[in-house]
Amino acid sequence: MEFEHFTEYRISLNNKKEVENIKAFLALHGLQLDSDVEYTVGVFDGERLVATGSICGKVLKCIAVDKEYQGLGIANKLVSHLIHEEYQRGNTHLFIFTKPENYTMFYELGFHKIAEVPNSVMLMENHPAGIKNFIEEIKKQNKSGQKISAVIMNCNPFTLGHLYLIEKAARESDILHIFVVWEERSSFPAEVRYRLIEEGTKHLSNIVLHKGKDYIISSATFPTYFIKEYQRVVEIHASLDLEIFRSYIAPALGITKRFIGEEPYCPVTRTYNRIMKEYLPQKGIEVVEIPRLHRGENAISASLVRRYIREGDVDKTQRFVPKTTYEFLTSVEAEPIIEMIQRDDHRH
Amino acid sequence: MGKLRRTMMYVPGNNPGMIKDAHIFGSDSIMFDLEDSVSVKEKDAARFLVYNALKTIDYEGVETVVRVNGLDTPYGKEDFEAIVRAKPNIIRLPKTEKPEDVLEADKLISKIEDEAGIPSGTVKLMAAIESALGIINSYEIAKASPRLVAIAIGAEDFVTDMKTTRSLDGVEILVARSQVLLAARAAGIYALDTVFSDVNDEEGFINEVKLAKQLGFDGKSVINPRQIEPVHQIYTPTQNEIEKSIRVLEAIEEAERKGSGVISLDGKMIDGPIVDRARRVIDLAIVTGVYVEEEGEGIA
Amino acid sequence: MEIVKVGMAGTMESSDAIVTIEPNTDSGIQIYLQSSVEKQFGNQIRSVITETLRALDVDHGIVRVNDKGALDCVIRARVQTAVLRASDGGQFNWKEED
Numbered sequence: 130m131e132f133e134h135f136t137e138y139r140i141s142l143n144n145k146k147e148v149e150n151i152k153a154f155l156a157l158h159g160l161q162l163d164s165d166v167e168y169t170v171g172v173f174d175g176e177r178l179v180a181t182g183s184i185c186g187k188v189l190k191c192i193a194v195d196k197e198y199q200g201l202g203i204a205n206k207l208v209s210h211l212i213h214e215e216y217q218r219g220n221t222h223l224f225i226f227t228k229p230e231n232y233t234m235f236y237e238l239g240f241h242k243i244a245e246v247p248n249s250v251m252l253m254e255n256h257p258a259g260i261k262n263f264i265e266e267i268k269k270q271n272k273s274g275q276k277i278s279a280v281i282m283n284c285n286p287f288t289l290g291h292l293y294l295i296e297k298a299a300r301e302s303d304i305l306h307i308f309v310v311w312e313e314r315s316s317f318p319a320e321v322r323y324r325l326i327e328e329g330t331k332h333l334s335n336i337v338l339h340k341g342k343d344y345i346i347s348s349a350t351f352p353t354y355f356i357k358e359y360q361r362v363v364e365i366h367a368s369l370d371l372e373i374f375r376s377y378i379a380p381a382l383g384i385t386k387r388f389i390g391e392e393p394y395c396p397v398t399r400t401y402n403r404i405m406k407e408y409l410p411q412k413g414i415e416v417v418e419i420p421r422l423h424r425g426e427n428a429i430s431a432s433l434v435r436r437y438i439r440e441g442d443v444d445k446t447q448r449f450v451p452k453t454t455y456e457f458l459t460s461v462e463a464e465p466i467i468e469m470i471q472r473d474d475h476r477h
Numbered sequence: 478m479g480k481l482r483r484t485m486m487y488v489p490g491n492n493p494g495m496i497k498d499a500h501i502f503g504s505d506s507i508m509f510d511l512e513d514s515v516s517v518k519e520k521d522a523a524r525f526l527v528y529n530a531l532k533t534i535d536y537e538g539v540e541t542v543v544r545v546n547g548l549d550t551p552y553g554k555e556d557f558e559a560i561v562r563a564k565p566n567i568i569r570l571p572k573t574e575k576p577e578d579v580l581e582a583d584k585l586i587s588k589i590e591d592e593a594g595i596p597s598g599t600v601k602l603m604a605a606i607e608s609a610l611g612i613i614n615s616y617e618i619a620k621a622s623p624r625l626v627a628i629a630i631g632a633e634d635f636v637t638d639m640k641t642t643r644s645l646d647g648v649e650i651l652v653a654r655s656q657v658l659l660a661a662r663a664a665g666i667y668a669l670d671t672v673f674s675d676v677n678d679e680e681g682f683i684n685e686v687k688l689a690k691q692l693g694f695d696g697k698s699v700i701n702p703r704q705i706e707p708v709h710q711i712y713t714p715t716q717n718e719i720e721k722s723i724r725v726l727e728a729i730e731e732a733e734r735k736g737s738g739v740i741s742l743d744g745k746m747i748d749g750p751i752v753d754r755a756r757r758v759i760d761l762a763i764v765t766g767v768y769v770e771e772e773g774e775g776i777a
Numbered sequence: 778m779e780i781v782k783v784g785m786a787g788t789m790e791s792s793d794a795i796v797t798i799e800p801n802t803d804s805g806i807q808i809y810l811q812s813s814v815e816k817q818f819g820n821q822i823r824s825v826i827t828e829t830l831r832a833l834d835v836d837h838g839i840v841r842v843n844d845k846g847a848l849d850c851v852i853r854a855r856v857q858t859a860v861l862r863a864s865d866g867g868q869f870n871w872k873e874e875d
Contacts, residue, residue: 134676202791205845209788209795217518221783221797238789239811239843257809257841493851494792521861522786525854525869533850558871593875 135179135203137210140169147171151191154178158193166191170210172203182207186348187220192227208238212255223255224349243344244372249365252350252373254343260373263344264381270337271382274303278386279379281308281345283431285315287325287454290390290429293422295326298388299333301417306382311341312348316435316470321457328453344373351401360400367401371408379414386415393421393428424448438470481505481764482627482667483696483712484705485542489514490523496530499539502702503709506540511556512547512571520552524559531563541565542603547572548581557582561589561600567626572634573604574611576621583622598624603669607631608638612653619664627667629698630657633674645681647688658693670694676701686711713765714758722755722762780838784863787847787855794847796855798863801837806830812844825849829856832873838863 140147151169152162162169166183169191173179180203182192189211194204215223225240229251232242240253243260254260280298284291299305307330309323317325319340327338343349351370378384387409392398406416421428429449437445438458447455457463486504488495490511499507509530515523527543543565545556560568570582582602590597602624606615612635619628632650636642641649654670661668670689673682686708689697697708714722725747732740740747762768780800787795801807808826812819822844829852830838840859844852861867 205789205791209790212785212795213518213788216783216785221785221799237813239795239841257811492790492793493847494790497792497848497851522854522858525857526851529850529854529857530848533848555869555871559869562871562874592872 134174135206136173137206138171138173140171140181142166142169150178151181154181154195155191155193160191160193162191168211168214170207170214172207174198179203180207182211184211184215184218187215187222187343188224188226188349189215190226192225204234205238208235222259222343224343225253225255227251227253244369244376246365246368246372250369252369254349260344260377263342264377267339267378268381270306270339272304272337273383274335276302276386277304277306277383278302278388279306279308279382279384280388281310281341281374282326283310283315283346284317284322284326285431286317286322286434286450286458287329288429288431288434288450289424290422290449291326291431292329292451293429294388294390294419295330295336296333297419298417299336302386303335305333305336305388306339306384307336308339308341308345308378310346311343312346314348317466321462321466325451325454325457329451345378346370360396363397363400364404367404368408370401371405375409375412375414379409379412384414386417388417388419391418391420394430394432435470438467441471443467480540481696481761482540482669484708485669485696485698486702486705487514487672487698487700490527490543491515491519493526493530496526497534500536502705504539504699504702504705505696506542506567507536508542508544508569508698509565510544511552511560512544520546524552524556528559528563531560531565540567542567542569544569544571544605548578548585554585557585558589561586561595562593564595564599567601567603569603569605569629571605571631572607572611573618573628574606574608575614576617579604579618579621579625583624586624600624601626603627603629603667605629605631606653606657607634609635611635612656615656615660616663619660619666625664625666627669627695628657628661629669630654630671632671635671645684647685654689654692654694662693667695668693670697672698672700673704674700676703679707683707683711709765712761713767714762716767718758719762719768722758725751725755726759778833778835778860778864778867780835780860780863781865782863784859784861786858786862787851789843789845791845792847792851794842794844794852794855796852796859797841798835798838798856798859800863801839804837806835806837807839809839809841810844811842813846814844821849822852825852826856829853830860833857833860835860 140151142148151171155162163185165185168184169181171178171181179198180194183190225235227235229245232251235253239255241257243252243254245251278298280295282291295307307326309326311319313319323340330336350373351366389402392402409416427433434446434449443458446458482505484504485506485508488499488507488509490509496509509527511523511527531541543560545560545568546552548554570578573579579602586600587597590599602622603626604618606612606618606628615628630653632643635653636649639649658668673685675681682704686697690711699705699708724742728740728742728747729752759768763770780798783797783799785797787793789795808823810819810823812822826840826842861869
């Protein structure tokens with residue numbers, strides 16, 4: 130029996146003193162407290178912090194246990210606590226980013242390896258068949274053809290630029306799989322983004338639309354896509370995301386070509402594209418970059434559309450989006466989204 | 478002799494590691510808690526856990542007590558439904574304020590015992606009194622039901638109700654302790670003292686146990702195995718007490734053999750209360766192993 | 778009892794087990810067991826899980842158990858809790874235990 134004296138205590142993220150304590154502890158373990166954590170717990174021995182862990186969406190992160198306190202089951206206590214907190218928040222399918230050397234520890238805590246970038250990072254999930262089930266699911270939409278391609282898009286919202294890319298890719302393919310990023314971190318909800326792509330591409334017969342869910346540019350596979358972090362971290366996360374794509378998703382659907390839009394602005398997307406050009410050809414997947422479509426001097430982009438929305442010029446977006454998107458933007462349903470953009474805009 | 482209840486050890490109801498070994502530390506009773514140590518979101522889990530543990534684990538004769546949630550909470554009724562069927566020795570009612578609280582619990586236990594084919598009266602009751610109103614009503618509570626075997630004072634909630642906090646000398650709960658004792662003694666049931674929550678303050682703990690024993694409590698609730706031994710030591714009769722008691726009992730035996738009505742020892746008369754006390758001392762000495770009855774001596 | 782959502786109970790602390798049950802798109806019960814005592818007790822733990830589910834009339838579901846040396850009675854308690862949490866406000870019938 131362990132009538133031990135360890136106490137679990139929720140850190141108030143507004144309390145500077147408590148947060149500094151956590152940051153200093155993580156720094157000792159070569160970690161930092163990411164800016165996007167939503168919940169942090171500390172395990173204390175009396176006044177002494179001996180372990181900490183955090184939650185961000187479906188991801189458990191910033192986990193560390195004092196070396197002197199290892200082997201006392203504190204990691205089990207900590208991770209159990211975080212899992213219960215996630216469950217209360219409605220998240221049951223969970224992910225952990227960790228160093229590959231921590232594999233055994235997290236395996237014993239019920240996490241299973243999805244993919245790793247050797248010597249730097251491993252992505253794990255708490256379901257032994259999580260990715261396998263996802264692959265089974267997308268395989269149901271497997272279509273046969275000679276040239277099978279893929280494009281992954283966020284479309285926040287769907288513009289003529291996106292449509293141009295899809296049309297071009299579809300022309301060069303027998304089948305084009307479109308994966309819509311399913312993370313709710315964009316101004317437009319995933320269901321809306323999906324619907325606008327669906328409505329705007331009705332004239333194309335050789336495309337298959339997928340919901341990207343947890344394994345394609347999600348906050349699990351690619352957290353730095355949503356929070357801007359250091360270059361090296363971005364590269365590692367991009368590698369992990371592409372590892373999943375090339376090892377699981379592409380083989381499941383026979384994908385041999387991936388189309389991407391040229392990215393003149395966003396450094397994270399540019400890094401991602403650069404790494405893709407290294408990673409995918411190694412597994413026989415060709416990467417095709419399509420230049421941006423221009424209207425006058427403007428390269429069409431979703432951020433340009435959002436800028437007009439933010440400035441209150443929804444009518445100016447008409448030149449840059451398909452008719453279906455414009456109809457949505459001027460509908461009642463779009464009002465709360467537009468209001469939100471006008472309050473504060475996100476990057477993606 | 479009556480059952481010893483010197484120590485009743487709290488065991489959080491949702492902790493399997495503690496539940497499975499709770500009986501090995503030597504406390505007289507173990508109390509599985511479904512109430513304050515279990516968060517609202519884990520009430521169901523703790524109920525299933527304690528239920529299954531009681532049904533399966535052999536606690537080797539150590540008295541089992543379950544503190545349920547009050548019948549005025551959303552969890553109380555189902556706690557009873559489950560726990561009575563698991564047949565612990567005692568169900569402990571929290572925050573008892575009036576005799577009706579005991580009667581309601583008694584009635585519910587009877588109904589469940591009946592449904593489950595458990596002999597009526599198998600599961601005993603114990604009431605924790607934790608508020609000013611409860612203290613005022615303590616005698617009415619203590620004699621409310623034959624099922625009730627003990628009352629206990631719960632000081633943490635009581636001091637809050639009294640708009641004060643606990644101190645080491647316990648002056649703020651002296652009246653309440655005395656009242657609970659009076660009620661228990663008048664009703665002929667056990668009286669148990671509250672917990673001492675600073676596990677690291679051994680001296681403070683020992684002082685409090687001495688005070689509780691001197692007041693007349695039968696025992697104390699403990700929250701950590703480390704607190705068991707000190708209580709048992711304090712409740713163990715001294716050699717001097719044992720010797721005195723043996724002489725008292727021998728004098729009685731002799732008087733009985735002679736058929737003499739008045740018993741005296743060292744020139745003093747021995748009456749009923751002195752004999753009772755001597756018997757209690759020897760019983761306790763035997764149970765705690767500091768006195769071994771010799772063959773054929775037949776003291777009792 | 779019908780499993781309609783994800784239900785979870787227990788912890789990964791020593792002597793405990795964490796049990797997760799979720800709806801199964803295929804029919805039947807699927808059990809994933811991970812245990813620190815898999816070799817000696819794997820089969821016994823599986824049968825405790827199966828019996829507990831049967832007693833609760835659970836016919837379909839995916840059950841994941843990560844066991845840290847829990848007694849059978851603990852496994853049973855955790856499975857019961859997880860099932861009730863995964864059901865649509867289901868009530869445990871204590872009378873059936875008599």
